[in-house]
Amino acid sequence: MPPTLDLSQSTHAKMIVSPPRLNLRRAASYQHEKATISASSSRFNFNHLMFSPPPSPGLPALVPRPRRSSTGPRPSRVLRLIAWIIGLVLATFVVRAVLKKNVQVPVVRWVLDDREEYEMVGQYVLPDFPTPIAVTDRSGRSKWTVSIPPTYDFPLTTKEYSDICAKCQEVAAHVRELHGRANPSQQAQTPYYYEDPYFLDVGDAEKRGLLPGVEGKAWKVTARAQDGHLVGDRADGLVDKSTCKTSLTFVLESTDAGLGPTLMMLWMAYGLAQREKRSFFIDDSRWAYGDYTAIFKAPPTPDCVPPPRHEMLPCPHNARHLVVSAATAPETFGNSFNLEYENLHRNNVDRERPLYDLARVGYESLFRLNDDDQPYVENRIKELRAMAKVTEGNYNDGMIVGVHIRHGDLHPYEYQYNGAYIPLNLYTQKAREIVEEYHNSSTTLGGEDVVAKQHSFAIVASDDPDVFETEEFSGSTRAQEQIKLASKQHIQKANPDKSVMHKFVDETFGWEGGFFASMFWNLGRTTINNANAGDELQTTLQPSAETMRLRGLIGRAYVLDLAVLGQASDAVICTMSAMGCRLLAVIMGWEKAMEDGRWVNIDGDYQWTALSF
Incomplete structure (x- = not known):
């Protein structure tokens, strides 16, 4: 072993002063470590003022590289240990949950009015208000549906119905992005009978465990607990009948005081239901004109019972059980509806003939005045x-x-x-x-x-x-x-006679x-x-x-x-x-x-x- 060169006794250290044309460099730049130059640091020295060439790659360093003193484990090691422990616990929980029979771990996302997206994971972690949600099952497939708590009052308010229709478009667009599919441009009109492949009806979502349904542990009431007031619905006469496969329910509530627009929408909704082979119901729970049967006779009664109220959705149109009201009329009778039913090959009034026929069907079946009128x-x-x-x-x-x-x-x-x-x-x-x-x-x-x-x-x-x-x-x-x-x-x-005293x-x-x-x-x-x-x-x-x-x-x-x-x-x-x-x-x-x-x-x-x- 060659003798170590001891320089500690030297009294004439050889120094090379950096020429003026050269920039001052820190010695740490050659040693690949950052030198602390704080004035308060105990390691502060004048090495950054001296120029020392890098050691030869073929010779060992004359002075061994100093090592930092440490009194305990580095913070990065502590953080890594904590992360490993947390990851192990989460992995154990997920494995146990997945191995359980009939248990799903859906990822639920929904959008609030401020356009802020929320995401929660859990079997029954759902918002306590009506809203469209995106769900991801344990296989990683993303779908979307509309969650309406069965305990919620039916019918929903006009604002809630309009908000749901607005959010349906946002959630549907979000799910399409998750599948890597581009959203249609604003100028392109979606066909009226377009069926979104990523939409799950409420009944299907319940069967897959993505929604708890009325039998789930999260709800302690049945869907009939908040059933509104469907005109002509008599539970005693429908005991032996099955639930309607598809339906359209028209809610008479409107912020418009006029009766005319409501009647036109009612007639067209009935004609549309007949065209689409849906059972038709009318709800007058909050109609400004009172009971429907005080003005008209009850509509024809379908040969089936109405569906659970939380399955009646205002959107999308291909929902199995659809709700139509003045608040959702632009969704149901908007531009895509006109493009579907108008006779585009005619420029005169014949162009509106298909829409007229829908209204005429509703008039013939529903415009039946009460027994006095x-x-x-x-x-x-x-x-x-x-x-x-x-x-x-x-x-x-x-x-x-x-x-x-x-x-x-x-x-x-x-x-x-x-x-x-x-x-x-x-x-x-x-x-x-x-x-x-x-x-x-x-x-x-x-x-x-x-x-x-x-x-x-x-x-x-x-x-x-x-x-x-x-x-x-x-x-x-x-x-x-x-x-x-x-x-x-x-x-x-x-x-x-104003002279007579009256109350x-x-x-x-x-x-x-x-x-x-x-x-x-x-x-x-x-x-x-x-x-x-x-x-x-x-x-x-x-x-x-x-x-x-x-x-x-x-x-x-x-x-x-x-x-x-x-x-x-x-x-x-x-x-x-x-x-x-x-x-x-x-x-x-x-x-x-x-x-x-x-x-x-x-x-x-x-x-x-x-x-x-």
């Missing part, structure tokens, strides 16, 4: 026909022209009248033109045409009681007189100007309560029994007008901006309304359409 409508139609009938021996009878006038908070489409209403003289002028054209184009003999014109008249229906007092319609006939909306002036005339009541109001949504929501409430309630709060406040009675009368008056105008009139004049006008076209029938041109719109150059979003 239906006999009145039949007698009223006979009475009006008798007034138009010409004496025996003439070939033509008089013509009945129905006039539907909508005022209130609804204004015309036509720009020049958008801030007001269509002038009443336009209605009367159009009515005279229709009568003249009808009788002049028909085959007549002698003076029979004049007699028929004398037996022609107009019947009027309006939400504005002041219309019947105007010069244009002062001599007209009301479509129906069973239920009439009164103005304040008429109410005060009915109680003229104090709130200020009298009538329907001057027509139907206003704010007036509808405030029926039966005092002005004090109205002042403290905003528009959104008014739609959610629990109405009193008297309020529901008044609302039911308004609904009955509306459908009575539609029934008499649509069934008794030879022609109808109305404005397309009013949904009642579109409903009248459906009641009249396609041949009479469209092919014969007896349905006349005087609100701009618009053709018939079912719904507008």
